[in-house]
Amino acid sequence: MEKMIYLDHAATSWPKPPAVGEAMMHALEFAGANPGRGSHRMAVQASRVLFETRKEIAKLFAVNNPNDISFGSNTTEALNLAIQGALRQGDHVIATMAEHNSVRRPLEFLRMQGKIEVDYVPVDASGVIELKKMEHMFRKNTRLVVCTHSSNLLGSILPIGEIAQLCRKHGSILLVDAAQSAGILPIDVQQLGIDMLAFPGHKGLLGPQGTGGLYIAPELDIQPLLHGGTGSQSEALEQPKVRPDRYEAGTPNTVGIAGLGAGVKHVLGMTPSRIYQHEWQLTQRIMEGLSSIKGIRMLGPDIGQPRTGLVSFVVEGYDAAQLAFRLDRNYGIAVRSGFHCTPLAHESAGTTGTGAVRASVGYNSTQGQVDQLIRAVTELTKVN
Known part of the structure; x- marks a missing residue:
């Protein structure tokens, strides 16, 4: 080229940083088995790759328990898990006019099915949101507020901490789309009051495409998006309750997650x-x-x-x-x-x-x- x-x-x-490709090649050669699906050394090594990356991401976002981070293929999958897993019949959702289609389309899909109602808070041409308008939109049944951390068109940074305060006041869950902020803006999920954080692996975290994930606060239980094999509680009919298995059905992208871990280490170093x-x-x-x-x-x-x-x-x-x-x-x-x-x-x-x-x-x-x-x-x- x-x-x-x-x-x-x-x-x-x-x-990507050279270490990303190196980590992926090492995982392909030495951790190529299915994590959590066997006790032989390569399966154990594959499990270790996932856990070590979880720990690095937990460090980046100030997450207390790395198992509260679930891996997926991208931010879109993480947002679908959060939105579809948290919402119930008759719920009301507040989002903003700065949202990406990875937020808007899942919400509109549920709205057109007659399951939820949605309101979008206006932003001005500079991407500034009016918090007073947002507060007036809250209802008794407002279960979820979805907010991008930074607009992928305008570059504006939304006041997540202040939005979180409104959510606490009204008893709503806050889901943040960190597609443009993860690895670029400091994010402390505890300090900011974020209940769920959807993030990409391939943007600011410098990992490969096909990686991403969702942080879910420990006190919050949402329904899984995928159902299937997890390597744990295989005798049960339902998805296991234990995290992160509850939200990670099927064989994970171990090689990609190894690269993601290297990318996050690079971000933490810088x-x-x-x-x-x-x-x-x-x-x-x-x-x-x-x-x-x-x-x-x-x-x-x-x-x-x-x-x-x-x-x-x-x-x-x-x-x-x-x-x-x-x-x-x-x-x-x-x-x-x-x-x-x-x-x-x-x-x-x-x-x-x-x-x-x-x-x-x-x-x-x-x-x-x-x-x-x-x-x-x-x-x-x-x-x-």
């Missing part, structure tokens, strides 16, 4: 605070550089305000998809265009008719790369 300037980290981080600061400085550089382009509009928080490592923008008179295509073909710069699986956020930003171009940086992005992006967009918008 030709040398690429990769600015699509909001979709998946790349390249620290999310340092990663955030690095990415924030790069986004400020992008915004300052693009601000001189005629007709450009950048979405989300203004320059100088907190945001995660992405900048979405539109240029008047220019097609977002064509601009992203030319960045790739002419300059070797990978960005994303379109609607980013978040139509409600585009509605808030006023870009439902155009979509947007999104450039997103990562732990390994450089000033030189973002400067090349600025030059490329400047040149393309001049000649088109």
Whole structure:
């Protein structure tokens, strides 16, 4: 592959730290058996891989018991487990207009079945949520509040701690979608008051695709999404009650989870605070550089305000998809265009008719790369 300037980290981080691939190859060779399904040494080693990764993730999110973390294939699966497992007939849910389709579609599926009711809290064009409006939406039957930690279009960071306080006041469960924040923003589930945290393995945690998981508070019991073999309590008809087996039916992705463990260790070594600061400085550089382009509009928080490592923008008179295509073909710069699986956020930003171009940086992005992006967009918008 030709040398690429990769600015699509909001979709998946790349390249991974070398230790990630090394851990995966080691697991494939020395821990290739089914974890929890045998007492021979390779099965035991495979179980150890899962538990060691669970411990690293627990350390990252300040989780007391690593077994309260269940692995899955991605954030979407984790969100489906949380949403479908927690909700009952007649429940009311509050979400926000910053949500990804991995939240909205499961909620709308249950709503169209007549099982639940849903309200969406507005966010403004910068991604700011009005907590007073949210509080007015609570009902006696509001069982669940679902909230993205950071918008994958706007980059805005929502006030999770304050939302958690509202949930406590009204006796509701708080589910946080950490797709854009895990490994980038410091997350302490105890301090923030998070009941369930859905996270990807392949983005800010620097692991491979096909990995992710869900933290479930110890006092919270939700129904499993999958039913099947767990290697424990095999004589029982129902899923075992013990965690994490209750939520991990079937053979897990041991090799991928080994890579995820290595990625999390890398994040812990760098620290999310340092990663955030690095990415924030790069986004400020992008915004300052693009601000001189005629007709450009950048979405989300203004320059100088907190945001995660992405900048979405539109240029008047220019097609977002064509601009992203030319960045790739002419300059070797990978960005994303379109609607980013978040139509409600585009509605808030006023870009439902155009979509947007999104450039997103990562732990390994450089000033030189973002400067090349600025030059490329400047040149393309001049000649088109």
